[in-house]
Amino acid sequence: MRTNPEPVKIAVIGTGNVGATTAYALLLSGLAAEIVLLDVNRTKAEGEAMDLDHALPFSHPARVWAGDYADCAGAAITIIAAGTNQRPGENRLDLAKHNATIFRDIIPQVVRYATDGILLIATDPVDVLTYASWKLSGFPPNRVIGSGTILDTARFRYLIGQHFRIDPQSVHGYIIGEHGDSEVPVWSLANIAGVGMPEFCQHEGLTYDDQAMEAIFRQTRDAGNEIIRRKGATYYAVATGMVRIVEAILRDENALLTVSSLAAHYGINEVCLSLPTKVNRNGADHILQLPLNQEELSGLVKSAESVKAAIRALNLDASHETAA
Numbered sequence: 512m513r514t515n516p517e518p519v520k521i522a523v524i525g526t527g528n529v530g531a532t533t534a535y536a537l538l539l540s541g542l543a544a545e546i547v548l549l550d551v552n553r554t555k556a557e558g559e560a561m562d563l564d565h566a567l568p569f570s571h572p573a574r575v576w577a578g579d580y581a582d583c584a585g586a587a588i589t590i591i592a593a594g595t596n597q598r599p600g601e602n603r604l605d606l607a608k609h610n611a612t613i614f615r616d617i618i619p620q621v622v623r624y625a626t627d628g629i630l631l632i633a634t635d636p637v638d639v640l641t642y643a644s645w646k647l648s649g650f651p652p653n654r655v656i657g658s659g660t661i662l663d664t665a666r667f668r669y670l671i672g673q674h675f676r677i678d679p680q681s682v683h684g685y686i687i688g689e690h691g692d693s694e695v696p697v698w699s700l701a702n703i704a705g706v707g708m709p710e711f712c713q714h715e716g717l718t719y720d721d722q723a724m725e726a727i728f729r730q731t732r733d734a735g736n737e738i739i740r741r742k743g744a745t746y747y748a749v750a751t752g753m754v755r756i757v758e759a760i761l762r763d764e765n766a767l768l769t770v771s772s773l774a775a776h777y778g779i780n781e782v783c784l785s786l787p788t789k790v791n792r793n794g795a796d797h798i799l800q801l802p803l804n805q806e807e808l809s810g811l812v813k814s815a816e817s818v819k820a821a822i823r824a825l826n827l828d829a830s831h832e833t834a835a
């Protein structure tokens with residue numbers, strides 16, 4: 512049985528689409544006693560706080576307000592969703608540089624006050640910025656988590672579930688590596704009711720269709736762009752995923768989630784990426800080593816290299832010294 516956690520304070524930095532929706536999902540979850548909202552656009556944070564406050568009679572007791580960095584003191588978790596989305600004509604490296612500049616401002620201010628908490632990053636490119644947050648904060652790696660491929664994994668499970676007409680909660684499979692173009696589907700371990708996909712098809716009298724599976728992965732990987740093309744941003748699913756991570760931390764669940772954290776295994780190091788990770792009150796407590804096949808392993812190594820290249824371009828060691 513899940514135990515109810517002690518009521519805690521959660522800070523949300525950046526109250527745009529993702530930050531505000533995460534605060535809303537958090538309010539509905541009842542997990543937080545206090546939600547403090549910060550944005551460089553103070554008026555926006557105030558408006559979001561007012562709007563959320565007016566939902567209190569219908570939801571859970573909580574205190575929601577627009578604050579300053581000093582109000583992050585005592586926050587169990589600080590969620591960071593500040594920064595921009597990829598703009599037309601901008602590549603991922605430009606985005607990394609732009610949002611890293613914002614993080615050089617935010618992270619030192621957060622850690623001055625939220626000294627014992629966990630940093631939970633949503634801003635893209637999330638693996639690069641999770642690594643940057645680890646460097647800039649000086650926190651131990653388990654206390655710096657990115658949403659990583661939690662969203663991609665959810666999309667993957669959803670699409671497999673749609674294909675086979677099975678509830679996605681009964682579909683198990685992981686997207687690992689970068690949250691982005693180089694992410695890797697772990698087909699060799701994907702299963703329904705513990706049965707691998709080809710065997711599942713065999714037992715159910717279905718044809719296992721490689722091309723359909725490849726299409727499922729393409730749709731998974733490209734889903735963000737497809738949604739942005741239609742409505743300009745994505746936020747409901749990621750916000751729900753963020754609250755799932757918060758819940759796993761506060762309830763000390765030992766849940767296995769594909770969050771991004773400082774890499775372990777397969778000779779990969781000095782980079783943040785996603786593998787199934789035990790999430791509990793310590794944060795990203797332990798990273799599982801999966802028995803990957805050769806194709807998955809080389810995909811993961813390539814994915815790590817792609818994130819590393821973006822990290823190198825940020826010259827974080829120099830900025831870390833400046834921030835210290």
Ligand code: NAD
Pocket residue numbers: 524525526527528529530549550551552555592593594595596597610613616617632633634635636637658659662690744745746749
């Ligand atoms: P948005 O433009 O709606 O919101 C960003 C907010 O950050 C704005 O309110 C802005 O004022 C604020 N901000 C900018 N600089 C700041 C600073 N120095 N201090 C405090 N606040 C600051 O963008 P969005 O749609 O909410 O997306 C936010 C980020 O989340 C983007 O990088 C986006 O790509 C990313 N995202 C990640 C995932 C994921 O799976 N990790 C999914 C969707 C979006």
